[in-house]
Amino acid sequence: MTIATLMGTCLIFIAVKWTGYFYEPMALVVGGMICIAAANAGATSQDLKTGYIVGATPKYQQLALFVGAIVSSIAIGATIQILDAPTAAMEAQGVYHAIGTDKYPAPQGTLMATLIKGILSFNLDWQFVLVGVCIAITLELCGIKSLSFAVGTYLPLSTTLPIFIGGAIRGIVEGRQKRKGIELSPEEEDLGKGNLFATGLVAGGALAGVIVAFLMANDDIAAFLGKLNAEHGIVGAIGDLGYRFLGVAFFVVMGIILYRIATSGSKKA
Secondary structure, three states: OHHHHHHHHHHHHHHOOOOOHHHHHHHHHHHHHHHHHHHHHHHHHHHHHHHHHHOOOHHHHHHHHHHHHHHHHHHHHHHHHHHOOOOHHHHHOOOOOOEOOOOEOOHHHHHHHHHHHHHHOOOOOHHHHHHHHHHHHHHHHOOOOHHHHHHHHHOOHHHHHHHHHHHHHHHHHHHHHHHOOOOOOHHHHHOOHHHHHHHHHHHHHHHHHHHHHHHHOOHHHHHHHHHHOOHHHHHHHHHHHHHHHHHHHHHHHHHHHHHHHHHHOOOOO
16 A cells, blocks of 8 residues: 555656655655555554454544554654664764664665655666566466565565465464364464464564664664674584574474464364
């Protein structure tokens, strides 16, 4: 929705001759407003539906949504202000924004910036956009969800491979349940131990990432954490290749734990 809105907004800007560097932030603001509106609309509909199921009062739900929107806006603004502050070394190199660099990569933001600059500067290579549109149509005709395919295409392999492995584990668990004749309702499946454990992994990873990013934003704290880092000692003991295999081994253990937790609740015949 956001990317489509950005492209549509930029084309409207071109139609009224609003082109160039000056209008790029304006296009981003419009796209951001649409993105937030779409996200809040989806969250509100889900919240009201869930509230109806559990017998909540819509009036107080809507008041809580207003409070949540205001508090989250303040929290996100403060978070960006803190994380975007460059280090002394970055300023010495002429870099004044930390977000979008190697310190805090932002693939989604980079994609949107590329589209805005390319369209408003008349140098976007449209053939790749049109090829992507054709591939998405082909995928949908083949019964494959094009959105999942697209997300997996532009995100790095280090991000998409764990997602694929998680999906493979779920497929194995569901195949095991079918062989045993176990049929779960959608509610039972959503509240299954495997789904809840996976949800905890996602939430925990997100929280840990934000906490680490906050700590690393301060040079003194980052230096202190660097002294506690055991990577150099482990690499010196087992080598770089061994260190990488150690990380893979921990990931395999986590996958096994996920599988055992997901299958431990499959006792219903």
